[in-house]
Amino acid sequence: MIPREPENQDNNESEIGNNPACESSQDIEKVLTEAQQKAQDYLDSWKRAQADFINYKRRTEQERLEMGKYANTQLILSLLPILDDFDRAFDSTTPQLEKTEWIEGIKLIERKLKSILEIQGVSPIKAVGEPFDPNLHEAVMHIKGEEGKVIQELRKGYNLYDKVIRPSHVAVGNGELVEEQTDE
Numbered sequence: 001m002i003p004r005e006p007e008n009q010d011n012n013e014s015e016i017g018n019n020p021a022c023e024s025s026q027d028i029e030k031v032l033t034e035a036q037q038k039a040q041d042y043l044d045s046w047k048r049a050q051a052d053f054i055n056y057k058r059r060t061e062q063e064r065l066e067m068g069k070y071a072n073t074q075l076i077l078s079l080l081p082i083l084d085d086f087d088r089a090f091d092s093t094t095p096q097l098e099k100t101e102w103i104e105g106i107k108l109i110e111r112k113l114k115s116i117l118e119i120q121g122v123s124p125i126k127a128v129g130e131p132f133d134p135n136l137h138e139a140v141m142h143i144k145g146e147e148g149k150v151i152q153e154l155r156k157g158y159n160l161y162d163k164v165i166r167p168s169h170v171a172v173g174n175g176e177l178v179e180e181q182t183d184e
Contacts, residue, residue: 076120076122086109121160123158124156125156125168127153127168129150131148132148136164137167137168137169138170139171143173143174144174145176150171151170152171153171154169
């Protein structure tokens with residue numbers, strides 16, 4: 001056996017710093033830390049992508065439902081003039097014609113059309129006596145009456161669910177008082 005020299009403590013510490021095995025363990029720790037950071041970054045990116053995909057799915061589902069809900073808008077808009085024609089026809093009938101079966105049959109057809117549209121989500125916009133709302137009403141003239149109030153409805157407006165598909169054409173009061181007629 002070869003006698004060994006006693007190890008010097010100071011010498012031992014300097015060897016650790018210069019020891020290639022120790023450097024490689026520090027390199028391994030550094031590489032491991034970097035790999036863990038990359039893995040965490042990838043995980044965060046994946047979580048964000050997953051959340052974005054879930055939001056995208058929810059948004060497209062909502063858009064699909066909205067599209068289905070309002071798909072008949074053009075058809076409904078093309079039927080509304082028929083309701084206008086019914087209203088004009090009934091406004092112009094004489095009291096003698098009102099009592100005929102023929103007019104009653106026409107009124108039945110009008111009620112049936114209105115009920116079908118109601119089932120589809122169509123509802124008339126209330127106008128006369130209401131404050132003027134530019135989201136619901138389209139002012140086409142000013143007449144004597146309370147300022148800012150709808151005095152007369154010239155064409156009915158309609159909502160489809162919660163969306164205005166045709167605003168009401170209305171006459172709005174201009175603030176001039178209407179003189180009441182007295183029979184003296």
